[in-house]
Amino acid sequence: MEIRKIRFLEPGSPAYRPAFKNRFVYEETIRNPSIGLMTLATIARGRVPDTRMYSESISLVDWKDVLDADVVFLGVFTFAAPRGYKLAQYIKAHSKAVVVMGGLHASMNYMEAVRYCDYVLLGEGDESIGEFLDALAAGREPDFPGVAYRGRDGETVCTGARRPPERFETVPDRGIVVGYRERAGYNTLWPQVHASRGCPHDCDYCAVVRHFGRRVRTRSPESVVEDIRQAIAFHEPARGRRLTQMLWITDDNFFADRAWAVSVLEAIIDSGISYHFTIQARYEVGFDDEMLELMKRAGFTEVAMGIEFIEDESFEMYHKKCTKDDVVRSIRNIQAHGLGVRGLFILGADSHTKGVGARLAAFVEAYGIKGVLIQAMYFVPGTPAYEAAKDRLLHRDWEKYCGNAVHRPARMTAAELQREVICASRKIYSPARLLRALLTRRGTDRVLFIGEYLWQASVRKRMRRELANLEAAELATQPAQIPPAQPAATPAQPAATPMAG
Ligand code: B12
Ligand code: SF4
Numbered sequence: 001m002e003i004r005k006i007r008f009l010e011p012g013s014p015a016y017r018p019a020f021k022n023r024f025v026y027e028e029t030i031r032n033p034s035i036g037l038m039t040l041a042t043i044a045r046g047r048v049p050d051t052r053m054y055s056e057s058i059s060l061v062d063w064k065d066v067l068d069a070d071v072v073f074l075g076v077f078t079f080a081a082p083r084g085y086k087l088a089q090y091i092k093a094h095s096k097a098v099v100v101m102g103g104l105h106a107s108m109n110y111m112e113a114v115r116y117c118d119y120v121l122l123g124e125g126d127e128s129i130g131e132f133l134d135a136l137a138a139g140r141e142p143d144f145p146g147v148a149y150r151g152r153d154g155e156t157v158c159t160g161a162r163r164p165p166e167r168f169e170t171v172p173d174r175g176i177v178v179g180y181r182e183r184a185g186y187n188t189l190w191p192q193v194h195a196s197r198g199c200p201h202d203c204d205y206c207a208v209v210r211h212f213g214r215r216v217r218t219r220s221p222e223s224v225v226e227d228i229r230q231a232i233a234f235h236e237p238a239r240g241r242r243l244t245q246m247l248w249i250t251d252d253n254f255f256a257d258r259a260w261a262v263s264v265l266e267a268i269i270d271s272g273i274s275y276h277f278t279i280q281a282r283y284e285v286g287f288d289d290e291m292l293e294l295m296k297r298a299g300f301t302e303v304a305m306g307i308e309f310i311e312d313e314s315f316e317m318y319h320k321k322c323t324k325d326d327v328v329r330s331i332r333n334i335q336a337h338g339l340g341v342r343g344l345f346i347l348g349a350d351s352h353t354k355g356v357g358a359r360l361a362a363f364v365e366a367y368g369i370k371g372v373l374i375q376a377m378y379f380v381p382g383t384p385a386y387e388a389a390k391d392r393l394l395h396r397d398w399e400k401y402c403g404n405a406v407h408r409p410a411r412m413t414a415a416e417l418q419r420e421v422i423c424a425s426r427k428i429y430s431p432a433r434l435l436r437a438l439l440t441r442r443g444t445d446r447v448l449f450i451g452e453y454l455w456q457a458s459v460r461k462r463m464r465r466e467l468a469n470l471e472a473a474e475l476a477t478q479p480a481q482i483p484p485a486q487p488a489a490t491p492a493q494p495a496a497t498p499m500a501g
Contacts (some may be wrong), residue, residue: 012056026455146238348377357420
């Protein structure tokens with residue numbers, strides 16, 4: 001078939017509504033568009049020039065334009081899957097476009113996703129997207145590894161797993177996303193760059209390591225620096241400066257390949273780029289004095305540490321190789337080098353009891369952690385944590401898998417867990433702590449705390465709404481009556497409601 005026009009679509013939940021406050025105030029769902037999908041759109045445009053991407057989080061979608069495309073690619077994480085399915089169904093019903101889904105959730109749950117589209121492409125799409133377009137253009141069935149579709153008899157056909165790409169140097173063209181350039185100066189949309197993939201560890205709850213694999217693969221330092229340069233240039237307004245000059249390196253474990261990490265930091269220093277950086281990392285980096293010094297010289301101001309738990313029992317239970325003592329020593333050393341620590345936490349381990357939210361808040365206060373992301377324990381089919389707890393899940397309404405309690409932990413009810421998350425957030429982002437931040441913090445640090453304070457308020461609001469549902473569900477269902485889990489591949493209910501966006 002002739003491919004004239006390709007559109008990429010990132011479902012947002014909820015879809016974008018223009019509002020002045022979006023420029024300054026984080027909403028419960030932060031709206032940064034997907035770097036992964038943008039990268040694929042950039043690659044596809046090399047073959048078909050009329051290629052653009054809509055991210056529902058920031059683009060006003062021109063549906064006439066989407067429905068006129070020959071191929072529409074959708075990428076979904078778990079929390080966006082229901083919206084993605086709804087959009088895929090709508091496009092299939094109203095156009096002749098070939099509809100293709102991919103991304104972490106569609107890939108790990110292709111038996112579910114394939115019910116809503118023509119094809120699911122498994123794993124990372126950097127190479128498969130080109131192979132897919134070639135097959136389509138030649139009128140061939142895509143028969144290479146990593147494709148799922150529904151055969152004539154309605155059975156799902158899968159051509160097997162796909163090897164991840166060794167090289168992925170594409171610098172995403174951020175201008176390919178409709179409406180991004182106009183909003184790039186918003187302080188709620190920050191520059192982000194993804195430099196490596198894969199992680200050698202194997203934490204039970206982690207979907208990322210199952211999607212990207214345990215072998216660490218990296219981009220060249222030159223390509224990373226070029227990406228950083230473009231990301232900063234794109235997000236800085238033509239006139240004036242952003243309030244928050246902070247770029248987020250979004251790798252899951254940037255320091256896993258130490259020699260490479262050093263070479264990237266050196267390349268940033270040599271480039272002369274002057275900006276602030278934040279980065280996700282495990283606690284080990286806190287023991288690496290040379291790395292911490294390099295980070296400081298490169299402009300890093302903080303480490304966003306995947307701390308997850310504050311009890312050894314929980315680390316052991318979920319196979320996270322770490323102790324509380326490791327975390328504390330690491331935090332102290334990072335701070336001694338003049339860098340801040342942000343904490344990424346999980347509540348709802350089977351070891352957790354009532355009061356864990358207050359204990360977490362006390363930990364954050366005691367160790368001077370400057371900001372947090374708190375998630376209730378998360379379950380993605382395909383992870384060991386999911387297998388272990390699937391009979392205790394309250395539902396599989398993926399849209400709610402965005403920080404809410406979705407299961408019954410061993411020593412609390414789901415509603416109690418939800419309250420613990422709300423409590424921790426309220427204590428960490430209290431008016432008293434806001435006042436202290438206003439008086440003691442400076443520059444980007446201060447602006448970030450104000451932004452997070454407002455963001456956490458909207459997250460708590462959403463969590464309180466869900467709390468009412470959890471309480472009602474608990475009253476109606478005793479633990480023993482919770483229906484048994486479906487196999488991971490069971491499809492979600494097809495969407496009954498029409499498009500909202
Ligand atoms: C940056 C980031 C964000 C940003 C931007 C998200 C975005 N739009 O991409 C922000 C801050 C908005 C964010 C928010 C949240 N996030 Co987040 N985030 C990330 C992070 C760290 C990096 C994403 C990234 O750039 N990955 C790298 C690129 C290369 O990978 P990729 O996007 O998956 O794309 C590749 C492949 O998947 C594939 N692919 C993707 N789409 C498609 C489509 C097709 C057709 C094909 C063929 C292939 C394909 O090819 C791409 C290139 O190889 C990931 C962790 C991670 N490693 O992915 C978590 C992650 C996506 N976030 C997660 C979560 C839970 C959240 C929150 C719910 C957190 C919270 N409690 O608030 C919120 C949700 C917000 C919402 N909208 O509801 C989870 C999702 C888990 C899951 N099962 O889906 C992840 C995986 C983190 C984790 N450790 O589990 N996040
Ligand atoms: S260290 Fe982080 S990225 Fe690696 S497996 Fe554990 S949670 Fe996943």
